Amino acid sequence: MNMALPPAAEEQVRFLLNLQRLLEEGSFVATYKHALLLSIADVCVEKGDDAGGRFRISTAELAEKFITYYWRQAVPYYSTGRNQAGAVLKQNTGRQAAVISAISKAREDHGNSLAQLKMNPPAWEALKRRVTETIRVMPLWKLQTVGGQKLEFLYVGVRGDETVIELKEGVCYCLRLFYGLVHELVRGAWLRFVRSINENKSLLGTASDLSDFMFGSGRAALEVYRQILIEYQHGNCFYCLRPLKDRSDVDHFIPWSRYPVDFGHNFVLAHGACNTRKADRLAAVEHLEKWCERNEMYGEELTVAFQERNIVHDQKASWRVTAWAYEQAQLAGSFVWRQDDELVKLTSAWRTLLR
Ligand SMILES: [Zn+2]
Structure with missing residues (x-):
């Protein structure tokens, strides 16, 4: 472990302001950045510590979390009280997000059970590789760009072919400390993005159960x-x-x-x-x-x-x-x-x- 101290109060505030800025001013064409932020926070809780130091996370670990988030969202959504066919919500302004399509397919092949998929190592590893690739070429290097400028407060810039990211000093500490707050912020932004996509509008109507569908416990x-x-x-x-x-x-x-x-x-x-x-x-x-x-x-x-x-x-x-x-x-x-x-x-x- 490197010799580091927990970040001082001002640095903690700076961290939250940066996160808020990233969500408010960053450009989003898909929900990958939201999923990436939550995935990083989850790995910090499950594997990190409160020493305040840097923290390394592999892109494969991020892919596992990514899959877990999208797994429940890759099924048709049926708006309650509206008499119409359900459809999988779009998570991208262009074509459906590739990760969602890959996960929908995996759900079909494995009886809709993530645990069942994990018990089939070749299929599980294949999906993980696919998602890892997407994370590397898409959100990982774009996440920390705000208004055309770099805002590298989470990890050191990546080129796109890395298998590990290194969180900066204090980041793991802050994500563990503010986990609840970070989750609320990111999930709120994720929900607003999904609602804003045209194709989702007719499907969603005024549905108030979207948050439960996307993030609730089954x-x-x-x-x-x-x-x-x-x-x-x-x-x-x-x-x-x-x-x-x-x-x-x-x-x-x-x-x-x-x-x-x-x-x-x-x-x-x-x-x-x-x-x-x-x-x-x-x-x-x-x-x-x-x-x-x-x-x-x-x-x-x-x-x-x-x-x-x-x-x-x-x-x-x-x-x-x-x-x-x-x-x-x-x-x-x-x-x-x-x-x-x-x-x-x-x-x-x-x-x-x-x-
Ligand atoms: Zn009791």
Whole structure:
């Protein structure tokens, strides 16, 4: 690790201003730049740290994230309440974005399941190579151009044939610190761009569910987790430990609103009431302890079960995302949810669990 310090407050503000400028003044002919920004932020959360130094990301890692973002968007969109045929939303002002077409095809070939595609290494690698190529020749070198000028605040300029980018000092730190803010900014810009494309206008009408379609967690798909998780909780609610009876909610332990990636090991089963009360908060340290214990003891068994049912999972990444979420919450002085309406201030006790 290089010797670096976390960026000073002014540098953090400068980072946010640069990002805002890039989104407001940059020229966009496709949504690749939006996907690239979110992909970089995700890799920082899953693999980076808070030391403040430079951080290297391979274009293949970016391609994986890219595919994950577009995977859910490469299906026909049907506007609710409008009696018309659905169509895949356009993500480019000219012809449909090549990545979307490639992913649509991959969806058809692999039963619409990303996990199934990943279990077919030749097909998965081929799609990744294709997307990596697009990232290299398109958004990677164009992203940091604003009004014909360079605004290289994220990474050092690339020529187009690199397999790795190096984030500048402080960038990984800022993306982890401002992850929620960055996500809101970029997703808002992405949505506005998709809405502005002519061909999408008739399809979208005044639809208000576009954000959920493009970025929401596939609620229906969560059902499959129930059968797997119930056994590891002995039929009880993960939080209050009372029996679940026949109804339960599949809860994102680290809330979807904080980190919108569905990794199998992040899920627990809870009463609807417990889930609703926890809402978008992190759970208290005693719950974190149970989550760590479950994944330490049964993580590999769960991996096998997720694999069998085509569920996306990455235990190591889940672990790191959880550590990141608690770190940021403590930094922000957050309160965490214990039970009913009880909130407690997060102390550093979580650190011993997530070493
Ligand atoms: Zn409960």
